[in-house]
Amino acid sequence: MTEFDTAGDAARELGRFFERRREQIAQRWADAALFRTVFTHSRDEAVEAAKAVVDALAEVAGAWRLEDVEAAGFGGVRDRLGRMSASRSRAGVAPARIAGEVADLREPVAALLRGEFDDPGDEHGHACLLALTVLMGTLRVVVMQTALSEGEELIARQRQQLLEVATPVIRLWDGVVAVPLIGTLDSARSQTVMENLLDAIVTQPARYAILDITGVPTVDSLVAQHLMKTVAAARLMGAECVVSGIRPAIAQTIVHLGIDLGSIVTRATLADALAYALARQGRAVSPAPVAGAPAR
Numbered sequence: 001m002t003e004f005d006t007a008g009d010a011a012r013e014l015g016r017f018f019e020r021r022r023e024q025i026a027q028r029w030a031d032a033a034l035f036r037t038v039f040t041h042s043r044d045e046a047v048e049a050a051k052a053v054v055d056a057l058a059e060v061a062g063a064w065r066l067e068d069v070e071a072a073g074f075g076g077v078r079d080r081l082g083r084m085s086a087s088r089s090r091a092g093v094a095p096a097r098i099a100g101e102v103a104d105l106r107e108p109v110a111a112l113l114r115g116e117f118d119d120p121g122d123e124h125g126h127a128c129l130l131a132l133t134v135l136m137g138t139l140r141v142v143v144m145q146t147a148l149s150e151g152e153e154l155i156a157r158q159r160q161q162l163l164e165v166a167t168p169v170i171r172l173w174d175g176v177v178a179v180p181l182i183g184t185l186d187s188a189r190s191q192t193v194m195e196n197l198l199d200a201i202v203t204q205p206a207r208y209a210i211l212d213i214t215g216v217p218t219v220d221s222l223v224a225q226h227l228m229k230t231v232a233a234a235r236l237m238g239a240e241c242v243v244s245g246i247r248p249a250i251a252q253t254i255v256h257l258g259i260d261l262g263s264i265v266t267r268a269t270l271a272d273a274l275a276y277a278l279a280r281q282g283r284a285v286s287p288a289p290v291a292g293a294p295a296r
């Protein structure tokens with residue numbers, strides 16, 4: 001029998017072994033750290049999760065794709081493995097430890113596999129154990145790939161949530177909303193500002209929208225372009241935009257760069273912008289009478 005045939009036979013035999021020993025392997029894996037610390041409500045839940053992984057490995061081995069991380073058999077358990085690794089990551093477990101927990105799954109299976117042979121050291125038994133080592137190494141790669149993918153998606157969701165929290169739309173008065181901007185205004189955040197502002201213009205409803213850039217450290221041509229796009233979009237929705245918080249240094253920068261904000265209403269402070277919006281609606285703000293002052 002050639003080496004090629006021996007490897008193929010070992011892989012297929014390993015697949016049949018996983019099918020025969022499905023229950024025993026799942027029971028042992030349910031007590032392993034990777035399953036036990038994730039499925040804490042019910043051991044039966046851990047056993048079922050382990051069975052799903054055993055079935056996947058049986059399919060991959062039976063198809064003789066021991067080193068293929070894209071093997072169809074892994075498709076059905078990627079989501080489950082991703083949730084498990086993400087759960088461990090949220091618990092503060094380092095990726096290296098997660099990889100170690102996956103590696104620890106090999107020994108319980110190897111112990112059962114050795115029992116299948118009178119002499120595990122003979123050629124066929126050795127080939128099956130080697131196939132198991134290769135397959136479990138591939139499983140570890142799949143878990144880490146899935147964990148990284150889940151981590152990237154989580155980071156993206158958290159980033160979007162931070163963008164939304166960092167760009168609130170505040171209702172200042174009837175028909176007047178404001179967006180206080182703090183920090184750098186990049187393309188992604190500018191898009192969030194525009195979407196949130198346009199939604200507020202519709203739901204409030206608002207005739208005037210104030211973009212307060214007091215907390216924006218610098219204004220360059222890109223930031224100015226984002227502001228002008230937001231102003232234009234608000235106008236299309238029937239609202240007038242006022243940009244407030246233009247400090248002397250920012251005003252000098254805008255002039256130096258030759259940025260034309262002539263079509264945009266600007267005010268020095270948020271209070272000035274609010275006074276402008278109220279005046280445009282025919283409203284005036286008067287100071288409260290001082291206690292004890294004679295009435296006029």
